[in-house]
Amino acid sequence: MFFVSEDHLILEVLVRVGSAFACGALIGVERQWRGRSAGLRTNTLVCVGAALFVLLSSLTPDDASPSRVAAQVVSGVGFLGAGVIIKEGGSLRGINTAATLWGSAAVGSLCGAGMYIPAAAGVIAIGVGNALLRPVARVVEPKLPPDRTAEEPVDYEFTAICHDGEEAHVRALVVQAMAAEAFSLNGLHSEDIEGTGRVSVVARLTSPGRDDRVFENAVSRLSLERGVTSVRWRVLPHQPVGP
Known part of the structure; x- marks a missing residue:
């Protein structure tokens, strides 16, 4: 348990949920700016939802541990992430967005457990991964030889x-x-x-x-x-x- 009085409990819950909201919004802003299907609202809600589940386990320690609840959150977000993956011919779109939702859930779980520094590090890592690794991926992507082309109609x-x-x-x-x-x-x-x-x-x-x-x-x-x-x-x- 993380509280010693009712006032402390209310304050701690507000801080944890508020930090999850802020972290999810920071992750979602980049997704929204790029026009992805899971943007600001989706990432914020996933982050807050994960925090609430972990908070529930903290408030009811006799029923389930936070780590077990976090594992169930991961499974639930997996179904949500599958909904944003789109098949187009032989390729898939939306895998990066689904992975971002997964990361948002992890950040929310950390906020719900009161681990603010790891949560902040997660937000930074996800933001850097989405914003800065895109041009790096284009540079290292293998190029087809001159006598070959990508799949033609x-x-x-x-x-x-x-x-x-x-x-x-x-x-x-x-x-x-x-x-x-x-x-x-x-x-x-x-x-x-x-x-x-x-x-x-x-x-x-x-x-x-x-x-x-x-x-x-x-x-x-x-x-x-x-x-x-x-x-x-x-x-x-x-x-x-x-x-």
Whole structure:
């Protein structure tokens, strides 16, 4: 327990929560300035929330120790951090923001435990990491050789042949399968195969980089559909879209 009287208790709680608020706001200002999804308010609330949980354990020492509560705070913030990570094609965005939230929770836990100097050091370290390490990372990032480029767009043609009555359903399945990925649909058309009672549904798409896995999965999915007699895909020469 950290108090000897009710007045001291109230003052100590105010100091700890106030320091958590200030530390979270300092961390959040940089995130807000850079336009990140978790900015000033989110980092402040995470920091204050972590401090309150640790304070709760200090006020009820018979139920749980502050270190055990802090471990649970880390797990809870992990779920929150996962919400700010966005998948874009083969890359992820928001990992740095999620790590900052994790750091805010650690700073808040330190404030809740009354460890103000480590909390201040944490704020400085997080701020320096976010503000000053960005240009350093760009300098040390490996450069591609002159004869190589980063992933270039790839054009695909996806064809499904089905019975006349299944045309609308197959078109919808093709669009649905590709919409879940980072593909641009350049065209979708159907052609009757004369004298067969079947229709060829052809989709042309562009991917930010080569990803054959998606098409293999689509082939497996559509091959199970009733009325689909053939499914295939191929890579086309990339045709840049003009201005």
